[in-house]
Amino acid sequence: MKTIGIVGSPRKNGNTEILTTHALKAINEEGIETELVRLAGLDIKPCSACMVCKTGEKCAIEDDLFPIYLKMKEADGIILSSPVYFGSATGLMKSFMERAGYISRLNGEPFRGKVGGPIVVARRAGKNFTFAQLTLWFQILGFFIPGSTYWNVAVGRDKGEVERDEEGLRTAWNFGKNIALLIKKLKN
Numbered sequence: 001m002k003t004i005g006i007v008g009s010p011r012k013n014g015n016t017e018i019l020t021t022h023a024l025k026a027i028n029e030e031g032i033e034t035e036l037v038r039l040a041g042l043d044i045k046p047c048s049a050c051m052v053c054k055t056g057e058k059c060a061i062e063d064d065l066f067p068i069y070l071k072m073k074e075a076d077g078i079i080l081s082s083p084v085y086f087g088s089a090t091g092l093m094k095s096f097m098e099r100a101g102y103i104s105r106l107n108g109e110p111f112r113g114k115v116g117g118p119i120v121v122a123r124r125a126g127k128n129f130t131f132a133q134l135t136l137w138f139q140i141l142g143f144f145i146p147g148s149t150y151w152n153v154a155v156g157r158d159k160g161e162v163e164r165d166e167e168g169l170r171t172a173w174n175f176g177k178n179i180a181l182l183i184k185k186l187k188n
């Protein structure tokens with residue numbers, strides 16, 4: 001059993017990564033292997049609508065997307081995490097979602113029945129919108145999305161500030177616990 005947390009901030013070691021690592025720790029405590037995947041520094045271009053993925057499980061764009069897509073296929077749980085940029089997910093995360101989502105949809109929907117959900121961080125505004133934006137991706141691809149004790153959103157601006165958001169950390173932690181619980185229930 002494995003869960004991967006994909007962090008869509010272009011900033012390494014930032015608030016989104018801290019919060020995602022926290023959720024992954026809660027999952028790992030339950031005996032599920034975890035891995036953090038940073039999109040920061042990777043080359044993830046937006047979908048070009050070439051429709052090559054309609055002819056097979058592949059993408060015409062040769063960058064860092066496809067190896068992560070293959071990793072997602074192997075996982076039982078997937079978290080997508082993004083900071084809020086101008087009221088929505090980062091361009092990096094959006095590019096990732098477009099291509100991973102389309103390859104999946106046109107090739108047997110391999111994410112259907114997996115467990116997953118979003119985590120969002122912002123300085124102030126746009127958290128719920130971005131949370132909903134990411135949730136729509138999980139919904140259309142057939143994931144089971146567990147809840148937590150609040151929506152999975154937290155507050156922070158400069159690197160590390162999210163550590164002061166006790167409720168945000170607790171929410172991410174409880175989300176992780178529910179991911180682990182659901183994965184185990186589905187496996188039994």
Ligand SMILES: Cc1cc2nc3c(=O)[nH]c(=O)nc-3n(C[C@H](O)[C@H](O)[C@H](O)COP(=O)(O)O)c2cc1C
Nearest residue numbers: 009014015016083085086087122123124125156157
């Ligand atoms: C280009 C840019 C746009 C941003 N837009 C918003 C925004 O719309 N609302 C908000 O509350 N914070 C906004 N922020 C702040 C980030 O969401 C915040 O700093 C977050 O903690 C960054 O996460 P990270 O440390 O994982 O990179 C923006 C930051 C940047 C760099």
